Amino acid sequence: MSRPARPAEAVGDGLCFSDADRASVYGVLAARRDMRHFTPGGHVDEAVLKRLLQAAHSAPSVGLMQPWRFIRVLDADRRARIAALVDAERALTAAALGTRGDDFLRLKVEGIRECAELWVAVLAPDDGTVFGRRTMPRDMALCSLACAIQNLWLAARAENLGLGWVSMFAPEALARLLLLPEEAQPVALLCLGPVPAFYDSPMLEQAGWRHGRPMADFVYTDTWGCTPDRSLDEIPLTARAP
Numbered sequence: 590m591s592r593p594a595r596p597a598e599a600v601g602d603g604l605c606f607s608d609a610d611r612a613s614v615y616g617v618l619a620a621r622r623d624m625r626h627f628t629p630g631g632h633v634d635e636a637v638l639k640r641l642l643q644a645a646h647s648a649p650s651v652g653l654m655q656p657w658r659f660i661r662v663l664d665a666d667r668r669a670r671i672a673a674l675v676d677a678e679r680a681l682t683a684a685a686l687g688t689r690g691d692d693f694l695r696l697k698v699e700g701i702r703e704c705a706e707l708w709v710a711v712l713a714p715d716d717g718t719v720f721g722r723r724t725m726p727r728d729m730a731l732c733s734l735a736c737a738i739q740n741l742w743l744a745a746r747a748e749n750l751g752l753g754w755v756s757m758f759a760p761e762a763l764a765r766l767l768l769l770p771e772e773a774q775p776v777a778l779l780c781l782g783p784v785p786a787f788y789d790s791p792m793l794e795q796a797g798w799r800h801g802r803p804m805a806d807f808v809y810t811d812t813w814g815c816t817p818d819r820s821l822d823e824i825p826l827t828a829r830a831p
Contacts, residue, residue, distance in 0.1 A: 617747050622788045624751030624780070625697045631705035631783035637748055638706070641781075644744035650733035652720030657737040658711040660767055670766055671709075671758070671778065672701045678757040696796055699755040705782025709763070710738050714772035731776070738777055751784035 606614075642659065650656065662668050679698060683690035701707060712734050715726065722729040738754065745752040755778035763775045793799045809815045 617743050620787065621743055621746045622751070622791065624753045624784050624787070625700050625792060626784060627700040627703040627705065627751060627780065628783040628785055629703050631703075633705050633750060633782055637750070641741055641744050641748065641750075645737040645741040648733070648737035648740045650736065651722055651729040652718040654716060654718040654722075654730065654733060656713045656716070656730045657734045658713050658773070660709040660711060662707040662709065667766065668701065668707055671707070671763065672699075674758045674762055674766070675699055675701060675755060675778070678759060682757060692798070696793075696798065698757060699778070700751075700753055700780040700782075701755065701778065703782075704751075704753070704780035706780075708779040708781060709767060709775050710734060710777040710779055711767075711769060712774045712776050714770055734776055738779070741779070745781060746787075749783075750781060751787065753780040754778075755780060 645657065645659065646655070648657070662671065675698075679694070683693050686693050712730060715730065742752050742754070756776075758775070758778065760775055763778075764773065767775065769775065788795060791801065794801065
């Protein structure tokens with residue numbers, strides 16, 4: 590009979606995580622999916638929402654600038670207007686794809702109308718932080734916001750909730766709709782809620798739109814393009830995105 594996993598134990602000023610703890614973390618990473626199908630009429634408890642937002646707020650940020658802001662969209666009319674913005678961009682994207690436009694239109698790219706919760710991740714106006722940002726001020730702010738979104742995404746999966754990142758919208762139009770201050774930018778529409786089932790693999794792979802590449806293609810040594818270590822190909826692509 591296997592022994593129960595030991596809980597994380599304090600070591601110095603931090604925690605020492607058990608094998609079971611680590612397995613859980615890697616399991617969440619591998620199981621995360623960009624979800625587009627949600628259970629109509631779904632609900633997320635307020636206590637869970639608070640945990641998710643705390644996870645997002647625990648993200649690292651360059652210079653501790655914490656540039657993330659989240660807007661919870663509760664008004665049905667405002668959600669419908671956001672969905673219309675996405676529909677407009679979806680049509681423009683199809684036109685830009687040329688011969689693949691019809692295939693693209695057959696894909697389900699968002700769940701704005703069905704998801705239990707709709708959140709907008711916003712990049713706040715620049716607060717003047719210089720620490721770590723002097724040479725790449727906007728890039729580092731965006732990276733920090735992306736870390737918060739990823740934290741939220743992984744926490745949602747750990748709560749057995751789906752989350753989908755929608756980027757098909759005109760930022761200026763969405764900013765006006767949300768009454769954002771000058772220099773603030775909406776970066777992501779986040780669809781959150783219960784789902785009928787999680788995809789076994791990325792939905793774009795299932796639809797034949799695009800396939801993930803082996804890890805070795807992305808890892809070099811010392812300089813760009815150096816022949817990668819092909820032994821990395823043996824590592825399953827279980828944690829690939831989206």
